[in-house]
Every structure is written in structure tokens, then in C-alpha cells.
Amino acid sequence: MSELDTYLAAAARANTQRSYASAIRHFEVEWKGLLPASSTQIAEYLVAYAGVLAISTLKQRLAALAQWHQEQGFPDPTKAAVVRKALKGIQTLHPALPKQAQPLQLAQLEQTVAWLEEAIHQAQVRQDHTALLRHTRDRALLLLGFWRGFRGDEITRIEAQFMQIEAERGMQIFLPHSKGDRQALGKTYRVPSLAKLCPVSACQAWMQLSGVNEGPVFRAINRWGLLQAEGLHPSSLIPLLRRLFAAAGIPTPEAYSSHSLRRGFAGWANANGWDLKTLMEYVGWRDVKSAMRYLDSADPFSPHLRQGS
Template structure:
């Protein structure tokens, strides 16, 4: 029977818990801070990393420190006027445009899967390479067509996936980002005539023999699958290495978000309205969706040139 501590532990997503633990460890070990902290020490901590850490990273560090104090029953020093003033000052003096992963285009997705298919054809006598290629193809295709984040691909579990050949598949998550009520959510992906995520997933499950637990796992040099899912942070180098070997230029500019952004841009350029896209991917607000969608005319050139042409006709 679960204990009280287990219920408390389950109330926070693993990703959030791990990132908060890392942030608190950074404050204590790398910077040399003491807990419980004072408003002054947290202000000095922020100032120490104002020029080297992104604003969002500093914001996450504050959230972690705030949660630690709340959990331990101490007053939250991050809400003090001095901490807030320092943070606003950092925002003012060190503002920078948000760095975004490069979206993977559909032709690049095809280039990657074509390379993987060719690699698979040469793995008849190399079962370990066959495992890796089959896993990577399923990960890339499902990540793209479902618009999954890296942590969602890492958390997806076999027992929560139902795949129907030539129809589609459903992927259930007991908890998703922003799911404060722990209702869980089911995502669906279609079976496609080409670049099919369903077929790729079924081939991976059949080859790996997995019946439960994480879908995507690391594979060691002897071909043994890990009991745990891929670490979300490891998906970025995995994809960059894969893209580089497939001949994608500037592979270092891509990340797990490239699959999500790639799908969002493909969908909007093919007539999906924003509401449909938000429902499909699972975005709750427009701001979240717009961060992933690039304008087809980013500099407004087409719109302005059209207006200039019309003005020229009227004046002539």
C-alpha cells in the first residue's frame, strides 16, 4: 500500500522534480549557498549568473528555490522586494531574443528516414545496429507527426499505446505538462501512406520485444535495452548525430523541439487553422502555440510588395 511520502512524491512530475533538484544543487554546491536562504543571498546568486544564464533559466532556479522553502516549511525568500527588483534589473540589462530550435522540414524528415532505411538494409548481420535504426526511425516519425516534446517521447510507455495497422495509434499519458488535475490525456496519430509513425512504432515494438515500460530506451554496446526510458536530455545529441549522418546541414541547430516546430509549421502551411493545431498538439493557450509557428512571410515582404504593386497600378 502506498505511503504518505509516495503520494506526495507522485504529486510532482518527474521532469519538474529533477529540474528543481538540479537547480537547488546548483545553488548549494556550485555557488556555495546555504539553505534555508535569505533574500540577500538569493539576490547575490542571481547577480552572479546574470550574464551567463538565460532569463528563463534564472526564473526556473527561483521557482525551484521557492518550492524547496515551501516544502520545508520556511518562508519563501524569492518573493521579497529585493529579489524581485534584482530580477527585473537583470531582465532590463540582459534581455536577449529567445533561442529556438530550427524546425525540421518535411523534406528533411524524408531525408532522415530514407537514410535510416538504407542503414537498416545494411544491418542484416548487425542486430545491434538494426535495433538502433529501428528505434530511431520510430522516435523521429512519431515525434514529428504527433508533435511530441522530448520529455513526452521519453515518458511514453508501451502499455499506454494502442496501434491499429492502416488506421492509427493512441498514446495515453497519465499526466501531461500543465495537467494540474492529473486527468491524463490521450493523443492520436494517423497511419500514413508514407513516413508512417504507426508502422515504424510497430516494427520497433516487434523487434525489441517490449511489452511494458518505456517505449524508447538506450541500447548498450551488447544490444541490451535499458530498463529506463531515454533521458530527455540525451534525445538532443541523439537527434543531432542522426541528422548529421543523414546529411542535414547545421545539425547542431536542431533539438527535440525541432520535431514539434517542424510539424507545427507543416500543419499551418497546409491549411490547419490555429485552433485545430492547438487541439491536436495539446496547447492550452495561443502564446504557447505561436512560439512554435513561423510566419510564411517573416519579413512581410510579400504583403508589402503586393501593396506597392496595387499602389503603382492606382497611380498610373
């Protein structure tokens, strides 16, 4: 790989490139499509998976096919009218409600952290180092993810050398790149120190116990209590959190995902009087439309609103 290729590869987000490569394989291997493709072939591909794949997935496949044609110097067939009309027809005939993760409420966060702290205590009593590591890691991940409103991929990309912890004051985390950072300039996130449910003290405890001082902060732990060198994969957060919520007795744990932390914090901030501009700046939303997807509108028929009228 040339030096130019190295920098070009660094400009593309790894997760996006993996998903695009998977989309191209699906078109060529599963559907037996040929590249470069015509606009008619692209439209037929969409129709073949109408009602099978989600609209968001079909749009992602189109983006991948568009990128492939552009990079190879071919005209982009996905911009043709027949493709746009096919996608619009699929949306009309196969409407689907957008799926959103259940927001984690503050009371549920408290319940889960209480369970974790008891599990940490029991692991210390049993001298079970593996369990102690896992529960201490999960407490830090959960509290940091909630109070900072991080996306799942942001949580897994936090590295120890980019963290500055000031006990009882706060913490700073630098992410070299993230979804909203289109210019790849990096962004520093400030994390508050709290009287209870404190993400700073939880992260400090995890760093001290694990001995991690460089590389990914949140890592897998094998059965022998050994930390893996690589960070947790974003897709591993959903089963991790669901197991955690199930163990803590949270109802319907399967309704939650890593976005539940982000949605939960947004709901908490909104209920506690944060104005939308402040919330957008804190969480990293670039437009109001993105923010409103995370905020649940007040129910005018809820009992406490009827009583207050």
C-alpha cells in the same frame, strides 16, 4: 517513506524535482548560500550569476528556492520587491534573444527517413542486429515525434502497455501525465496512419523487432545489441537526433533539438491550413502565447510572396 509521502512524491514531476534539487545544491554548494535565506541574499545570488546564467535558468532557480522555503514552513523570500527588481535589472542589462530549435522541415524528415530506411536495408544484408535495432528504433521515434508534435520528455515516457496499434488505421497512446496535464488525469493521443512517412507502421515494426510489450518503448541499445530496461533519458534525444541528421546530410545538425520535431510539425500544420484552435488541441498547447512561440511568421519579403502579389 509513509503512504502519504509516497502519494506526495507521485504528485511532483520527477524531472521538475531533479532540476529543483540541483538548483538548491547550486545555491548551497556553489554559491555557499545558507538556507533559509533572506530576500537580500536571494537578490545577491541572482546578481552573482547575472550574465552567466540565462534568465530562464535564474527564474527556475527562484522557483526552486521558493518551493524549498514553502515546504519547510518559512516565508518565501523570492516574492520580495528587492528580488523582483534585481531580476528586472538583470533582464535590462543582460538582454538575450530567446533560443529556439531549428524546425525540422518535411523535406528534411523525408531525407532522414530515406537514409534510415537504406541503413535498415544494409543492416539486414549484413545481418547486423545491433544496427538494425538502432535504425528501426530511430525511424519510429523520429516519425512519431514529428507527426504527433510530442515534447522530448513525452517521447521517452511512452510505455508499450499504453499503446494500441491498429495496422493501417492508426494508433492510440495514453500518457498518464504530461507537462500540460496539471490535474494528472492522463491524456490519450491519436496517431494517424499515413500513406508515406507513416508513424504507425514505423512503431509497429519497432515493437515487433524489439519484442517490447511492456515498459518504455524507446530504450537505449548497448554495443552487443541488448535493449536496456530503462527508457531513453530526455537529454539523450538531442545528441541522438543530431547524429542522425548529420548522417543523413542535413546541414548544421547542431541547430536541431528534440523541439525541432514539435516546431517542424507546427509549421507544417500551419502551412497546410490548420486553424490555430485545432493545432492547439492536437499538440496540447493551453494558450495562444505558447502556440505562437512555435509558429514562424510569414516573411513579407520572401520571393514567393512578392511574386504572388
